[in-house]
Amino acid sequence: MGIESLDQKIAKQQEKLNQLKAQKQAALAREKAKQKVQERKNDTRRKILLGSYLLKKMEDEAEKQKILAGLNEYLTEDRDRKLFGL
Structure with missing residues (x-):
């Protein structure tokens, strides 16, 4: 194996790592949004x-x-106070 082919393998693995990091970030963002929605529902309840x-x-x-x-x-x-006749 030449150095060039090793560099190509490294580049491919680096790109795969970047893709996995992006997937992780997206999953974390979805989870955070889901938690925020649940917190809002709990607060409303x-x-x-x-x-x-x-x-x-x-x-x-x-x-x-x-x-x-x-x-x-x-x-x-005023609009809040009117609801209770205050």
């Missing part, structure tokens, strides 16, 4: 469950007043 819990608690008038008092301090935007 938490918000829905918390909202449902608070709505159930607001059936009791005393609890309703406590919750609305807390919301009155927390909410700053």
